[in-house]
Amino acid sequence: MAHQQVKFYQTGTLTVGNRLLDAENRTVQGTMDRSNSLDSGHRACQGCGEALGARYAIDTAMRATDNKLIACNATGCLEVFTTPYPETSWTIPWIHSLFGNAAAIGTGVAAAMKVKGREDVRVIAQGGDGGTTDIGFGCLSGMFERNDDVLYICYDNQGYMNTGVQRSSATPGGARTATTMPVGPEPGADFDKGKNVPLIAMAHEIPYVATASIDRLHDLEAKVKKAMSIRGARYIQIFVPCPLGWGSAPAQTVNLARLAVESGIYPLFEGENGEITSTTKIRRKVPVEDYLKPQRRFAHVLKNPAQLSAVQEIADRNIRKFGLLEE
Amino acid sequence: MLKQIEGSHGVAEAVALCRPEVICAYPITPQTHIVEDLGALVKSGKIENCEYINVESEFAALSVGIGSSAAGARTYTATASQGMLFMAEAVYNASGLGLPIVMTVGNRSIGAPINIWNDQSDSMSMRDAGWIQLFVEDNQQAVDMHIQAFKIAEALSLPVMVCMDGFILTHAIEGIDVPDQKQVDKFLPPFVPRQVLDPEDPVSIGAMVGPEAFTEVRYIAHKKQKEALDLIPQINEDFKQIFGRDSGGLISTTNTEDADTVVVTLGSVIGTIEEAIDEQDEKIGALTIRSFRPFPLEQIRSALKDAKRVVVFEKCFAVGIGGIVANNVRMAMSGTNIPVYEVIAGLGGRPITRKSLHKLFKDAVKDNLEDVTFMDLNKDVVDRELEREHKLIQAGSVAENILRDGGVVNAAKTT
Ligand SMILES: Cc1ncc(C[n+]2csc(CCOP(=O)(O)OP(=O)(O)O)c2C)c(N)n1
Numbered sequence: 054m055a056h057q058q059v060k061f062y063q064t065g066t067l068t069v070g071n072r073l074l075d076a077e078n079r080t081v082q083g084t085m086d087r088s089n090s091l092d093s094g095h096r097a098c099q100g101c102g103e104a105l106g107a108r109y110a111i112d113t114a115m116r117a118t119d120n121k122l123i124a125c126n127a128t129g130c131l132e133v134f135t136t137p138y139p140e141t142s143w144t145i146p147w148i149h150s151l152f153g154n155a156a157a158i159g160t161g162v163a164a165a166m167k168v169k170g171r172e173d174v175r176v177i178a179q180g181g182d183g184g185t186t187d188i189g190f191g192c193l194s195g196m197f198e199r200n201d202d203v204l205y206i207c208y209d210n211q212g213y214m215n216t217g218v219q220r221s222s223a224t225p226g227g228a229r230t231a232t233t234m235p236v237g238p239e240p241g242a243d244f245d246k247g248k249n250v251p252l253i254a255m256a257h258e259i260p261y262v263a264t265a266s267i268d269r270l271h272d273l274e275a276k277v278k279k280a281m282s283i284r285g286a287r288y289i290q291i292f293v294p295c296p297l298g299w300g301s302a303p304a305q306t307v308n309l310a311r312l313a314v315e316s317g318i319y320p321l322f323e324g325e326n327g328e329i330t331s332t333t334k335i336r337r338k339v340p341v342e343d344y345l346k347p348q349r350r351f352a353h354v355l356k357n358p359a360q361l362s363a364v365q366e367i368a369d370r371n372i373r374k375f376g377l378l379e380e
Numbered sequence: 381m382l383k384q385i386e387g388s389h390g391v392a393e394a395v396a397l398c399r400p401e402v403i404c405a406y407p408i409t410p411q412t413h414i415v416e417d418l419g420a421l422v423k424s425g426k427i428e429n430c431e432y433i434n435v436e437s438e439f440a441a442l443s444v445g446i447g448s449s450a451a452g453a454r455t456y457t458a459t460a461s462q463g464m465l466f467m468a469e470a471v472y473n474a475s476g477l478g479l480p481i482v483m484t485v486g487n488r489s490i491g492a493p494i495n496i497w498n499d500q501s502d503s504m505s506m507r508d509a510g511w512i513q514l515f516v517e518d519n520q521q522a523v524d525m526h527i528q529a530f531k532i533a534e535a536l537s538l539p540v541m542v543c544m545d546g547f548i549l550t551h552a553i554e555g556i557d558v559p560d561q562k563q564v565d566k567f568l569p570p571f572v573p574r575q576v577l578d579p580e581d582p583v584s585i586g587a588m589v590g591p592e593a594f595t596e597v598r599y600i601a602h603k604k605q606k607e608a609l610d611l612i613p614q615i616n617e618d619f620k621q622i623f624g625r626d627s628g629g630l631i632s633t634t635n636t637e638d639a640d641t642v643v644v645t646l647g648s649v650i651g652t653i654e655e656a657i658d659e660q661d662e663k664i665g666a667l668t669i670r671s672f673r674p675f676p677l678e679q680i681r682s683a684l685k686d687a688k689r690v691v692v693f694e695k696c697f698a699v700g701i702g703g704i705v706a707n708n709v710r711m712a713m714s715g716t717n718i719p720v721y722e723v724i725a726g727l728g729g730r731p732i733t734r735k736s737l738h739k740l741f742k743d744a745v746k747d748n749l750e751d752v753t754f755m756d757l758n759k760d761v762v763d764r765e766l767e768r769e770h771k772l773i774q775a776g777s778v779a780e781n782i783l784r785d786g787g788v789v790n791a792a793k794t795t
């Protein structure tokens with residue numbers, strides 16, 4: 054008889070609802086009095102990493118600000134699946150203006166709070182990777198450079214999902230998207246292109262930058278909480294797998310997020326004022342194949358030794374660069 | 381108090397008197413002096429309780445303004461020309477969201493070829509964006525209209541553009557009566573937003589609307605602009621009560637009652653036109669459109685009903701068809717048999733001279749005008765360039781060729 058191997062992997066701080074932790078170490082989501090800022094009933098796909106990430110991030114920010122929070126959303130999946138009028142999943146004040154201006158909207162709201170003497174009300178701007186790393190990049194950099202009192206959260210699902218999965222500057226090499234098809238001698242998205250916005254944010258020397266992943270929500274919550282304890286421009290980029298865009302099973306969302314971190318594909322770190330202050334060590338290193346296999350967008354990469362080793366090389370470089378393995 | 385100041389400075393002082401809470405600044409000629417002056421007023425503490433934000437683009441200028449206005453702050457910015465186009469997406473968004481932002485446009489042409497001088501193409505490019513657009517004749521009106529603009533915007537929950545001719549007004553120094561703070565406070569109460577981002581009463585702003593309601597939403601935007609046709613003269617009356625000055629409401633007219641020919645125009649050029657009219661003997665009247673959006677169809681129709689002909693004189697045009705203002709005026713005149721001529725003039729800062737106006741008037745009164753006239757167009761240069769283009773596939777830059785042909789550029793370089 055086949056036995057499923059039990060993995061005591063998800064213990065301690067990786068477990069969101071862990072009642073064995075003492076009260077102050079428990080997550081916001083592990084408590085009954087969470088704000089449900091992004092309420093149920095929205096239209097995200099099954100297993101949507103972005104919905105999960107947003108829910109945890111915003112509830113945490115709400116807790117950290119005593120529920121005095123305003124969110125400014127870029128156009129994209131998160132905006133579309135949460136709010137067709139007259140319905141909304143947001144139980145907090147929320148505004149959507151355009152695709153490329155969420156950071157600037159955040160600046161404006163924060164400025165208004167300042168003149169109104171309501172600096173207790175805090176501001177989050179949020180968008181997908183396209184809205185952040187591409188079209189919203191000018192406004193984002195401006196907001197950073199002025200050190201406006203806004204936390205910007207990028208939900209990184211590595212492509213323009215809302216418009217049907219096209220390549221963004223966050224799409225990884227090899228990935229199939231509707232504009233980087235797996236055809237020709239170099240199938241999928243080009244390697245050696247794209248940009249690392251967390252590091253670019255660091256180069257602005259803003260008070261706080263972090264990357265996070267929805268496989269470790271405790272860590273995600275801690276980073277949001279930390280960000281909300283600081284004034285000025287802050288940036289958190291959350292890795293949020295997208296079953297629809299990646300061709301993965303909805304049940305694999307959290308697992309894929311974990312494999313991205315454990316393979317070195319998605320380094321998790323924090324930085325303050327331009328210096329890296331912490332990195333999340335890999336617990337059990339996995340080969341990139343483990344991460345690629347459950348995703349149809351990489352099916353051709355697995356059959357292409359050159360591409361496969363290019364992906365492994367990216368992971369290894371991250372491990373070296375960020376010191377992701379315990380010595 | 382009467383002061384001898386630059387138009388831009390007057391506008392900055394007027395905006396300051398309106399107690400703005402957020403000002404977004406980005407430089408573009410000829411609007412720049414306004415935001416520079418406002419920057420100094422905020423930094424020196426003369427404007428209290430105001431966030432002055434040096435943004436990274438016009439798109440950000442208006443986007444920051446959308447955020448601050450939606451969060452309940454009285455918001456101001458200014459732009460021109462390329463800047464207006466760079467913020468285009470946010471221009472539509474601000475009106476769609478019903479945010480009473482006031483923006484000065486220092487009217488300037490749009491490139492290519494890049495050109496910093498005055499015409500009204502920039503404001504006209506956004507004529508359908510849902511903003512109220514008010515064009516001023518002189519710097520006193522520019523000052524007065526900004527104060528009225530905040531009141532109009534906030535009463536309707538709609539954004540307002542105050543359009544003033546670049547350089548001709550923005551950089552002109554003339555005597556301006558700058559109101560005092562007490563008067564302005566009496567006229568303009570604090571801003572009470574229609575809907576606001578507030579944790580105590582959470583709302584979702586800017587969500588998606590499908591075909592089931594989009595037409596109605598857009599129709600109401602149209603309706604609200606029509607309401608402004610009543611509101612703008614009313615607010616002008618209120619203004620007159622307190623400040624003793626009139627900014628003319630929707631349109632203003634000179635001798636239209638007994639004129640055979642009426643020249644219709646927008647902005648500062650009315651000054652030159654009125655002088656030119658006075659210098660000749662024909663019965664010519666003039667009508668200035670202050671409010672281009674909403675467009676006062678009825679008022680224009682009734683002011684022009686006794687004319688034998690109408691000449692629309694405008695500093696902009698829609699490539700491929702002709703005058704923009706003229707098209708709107710024709711709509712006001714539909715059903716009448718009064719001919720409407722279009723004259724395009726002053727593009728990219730070309731001087732509008734009395735001499736040319738006199739010739740134009742002479743032709744007009746004889747009905748000796750084409751449907752569309754480009755005033756002072758150098759027909760020979762144009763013909764030669766068109767000929768070159770027909771002969772040569774790689775004819776080069778039209779703009780450069782015309783300058784060389786006109787002898788403006790050293791002829792030796794052409795060989
Ligand atoms: C100016 C502009 N260009 C393009 C679009 C179309 N558009 C809407 S959402 C979207 C994709 C969003 O991608 P991303 O920001 O990564 O968010 P995701 O949907 O992946 O969460 C695009 C291209 C738009 N709304 N506005």
Ligand code: SF4
Nearest residue numbers: 097098101130295297
């Ligand atoms: S397409 Fe992807 S990001 Fe968008 S709702 Fe579906 S799973 Fe979420």
Ligand SMILES: [Mg+2]
Nearest residue numbers: 181182212214
């Ligand atoms: Mg995306």
